[in-house]
Amino acid sequence: MTGMSGVGKSTVLARLEQRGYRTVDTDVGGWIENAPLPDGTGMEPQWREDRIEALIAEHEHSGEPLFIGGTVLNQQEFYPRFKEIVLLSAPLSTMLERVATRSTNPYGRTAEERDRIVADTAEVEPLLRSSATVEIDTRRPIDEVVDHLASLAAMDRGTAGTPHAGSA
Secondary structure, eight states: BOOOOOOOOOHHHHHHTTOOEEEEESSSOOOOOEOOOSSSSSSEEOOOOOHHHHHHHHHHHOOOEEEEEEOOOOGGGGGGGOOOEEEOOOOOOHHHHHHHHHHOOOOOHHHHHHHHHHHHHHHHHHHHHHOOSSSEEETHHEEEEHHHHHHHHHHTOOOTTTBBBBBO
């Protein structure tokens, strides 16, 4: 699952985990490192490819559904290994309201961070949308969003070796 700050990735992953699914929120737990941009002009948070590769390899052996959430520059490198690329989306006003009031993540509280969310939404979200196989509007009730994701995993249950609702 991927999407901009404030769409509800962490909340959705927590609910999926409560339902017994294996989930990984790559925003926490050392899944991301600052790495050089491909053009060498600077650094950008990116998935630690060794850890993500090991996670996916472990999943491929188990065949159990795996939901990976996050949004980083190099996530597309792993898209061929995912059954679905799910974009969680919401209007910018909803995202900004959520980041201002959430208690689990301080990102988005400063004016500078909110400006970055606005700019990233304009620049990055269209790229995420163009590679998504499914888009879910997170203004829907959380249980409906989670039910939709769970249905994707159930439809593909027999496809062992492929993360079911993956990506970033």
